[in-house]
Amino acid sequence: MNNQDCIFCRIASKDIQANLVEETEHSLAFWDISPRQPIHILVIPKRHHTNILELTNNAPDELVDLMRLGTRIASDKSSGSFRLSFNTGAEAGQTVFHAHGHLTSKTPKDQLA
């Protein structure tokens, strides 16, 4: 199912290095290589699914695992104000066709006054 031509499959198999945050049985979280917010972490299923729609339809257990990981990291690392978004399709800005959520937040927890 996973393939060598997919950059996120290669990160999931540790073939390519990434700055890891956490992993679970089905999911992996790592820092985005070009962060657009002070917190910008990607959460991916370890197995290849093209986008969030495919993941939802084909592997609901993996979807739940992914959402649990993303929201847990969000509450650990952010002020509590965050986005978890899934670009789906090229027109919506998807450039890597392995399902991934962008967890972004402007205020890291350790920077709260």
Ligand code: 5GP
């Ligand atoms: P998309 O535009 O598909 O929603 O998001 C893809 C994201 O993956 C982008 O934010 C991009 O910076 C990130 N990205 C692409 N290649 C790599 C990589 O090799 N390592 C990491 N850590 N992030 C990557």
Ligand code: ZN
């Ligand atoms: Zn993949």
